[in-house]
Amino acid sequence: DGGITQSPKYLFRKEGQNVTLSCEQNLNHDAMYWYRQDPGQGLRLIYYSQIVNDFQKGDIAEGYSVSREKKESFPLTVTSAQKNPTAFYLCASSMVGNTIYFGEGSWLTVV
Amino acid sequence: AQSVSQHNHHVILSEAASLELGCNYSYGGTVNLFWYVQYPGQHLQLLLKYFSGDPLVKGIKGFEAEFIKSKFSFNLRKPSVQWSDTAEYFCAVITYGNNRLAFGKGNQVVVIP
Numbered sequence: 001d002g003g004i005t006q007s008p009k010y011l012f013r014k015e016g017q018n019v020t021l022s023c024e025q026n027l028n029h030d031a032m033y034w035y036r037q038d039p040g041q042g043l044r045l046i047y048y049s050q051i052v053n054d055f056q057k058g059d060i061a062e063g064y065s066v067s068r069e070k071k072e073s074f075p076l077t078v079t080s081a082q083k084n085p086t087a088f089y090l091c092a093s094s095m096v097g098n099t100i101y102f103g104e105g106s107w108l109t110v111v
Numbered sequence: 112a113q114s115v116s117q118h119n120h121h122v123i124l125s126e127a128a129s130l131e132l133g134c135n136y137s138y139g140g141t142v143n144l145f146w147y148v149q150y151p152g153q154h155l156q157l158l159l160k161y162f163s164g165d166p167l168v169k170g171i172k173g174f175e176a177e178f179i180k181s182k183f184s185f186n187l188r189k190p191s192v193q194w195s196d197t198a199e200y201f202c203a204v205i206t207y208g209n210n211r212l213a214f215g216k217g218n219q220v221v222v223i224p
Contacts, residue, residue, distance in 0.1 A: 040120060042117075044214075045212070048210065048211060094212075097143070099157060100145075102154050102155040103154065104154040105154055
């Protein structure tokens with residue numbers, strides 16, 4: 001099946017730990033995105049990448065890092081510097097300027 | 112950077128009532144506009160989109176939206192809602208030359224049977 005696969009779906013992290021969320025797409029899309037969804041705040045852009053080996057900060061990049069070594073993969077690392085990491089994280093992809101499609105999301109909880 | 116405004120975050124209505132959700136954006140250039148829907152426990156799905164042409168766009172499940180350039184608006188409508196339309200609805204805007212898709216804060220719609 002074509003689509004965007006995020007893993008894990010649920011993740012628990014201890015304070016002070018870094019965690020990495022995986023995002024893979026087989027849609028041959030050039031652009032990939034990471035959003036964070038919090039109740040009542042909509043979706044906020046963390047990072048996006050329009051091409052392999054290049055990425056840009058979104059509106060809330062502090063405490064996060066990404067890499068884009070392959071076209072189909074865009075992992076997000078939530079570092080210990082992120083002060084409020086508990087949230088629902090959505091990965092998305094698109095052809096540049098076109099409709100953006102979303103994965104099913106990953107729930108991260110800090111314990 | 113562009114911003115997207117959605118008002119009335121919580122909307123409660125009865126089945127068969129009409130629904131209209133407002134969306135305004137702040138960018139003056141050429142835009143692509145979207146409405147996404149998130150049903151309970153499901154991922155975001157595209158409801159409809161506007162790139163160019165007829166400003167009245169029809170989407171899935173009987174939804175439509177009208178792009179009014181002079182008002183920087185892209186309001187979503189459905190003449191008669193069903194219980195299954197209970198969901199959160201997000202308006203989103205992407206501007207030419209900038210691939211950042213900006214979202215509004217969403218409308219939580221609850222349809223009472």
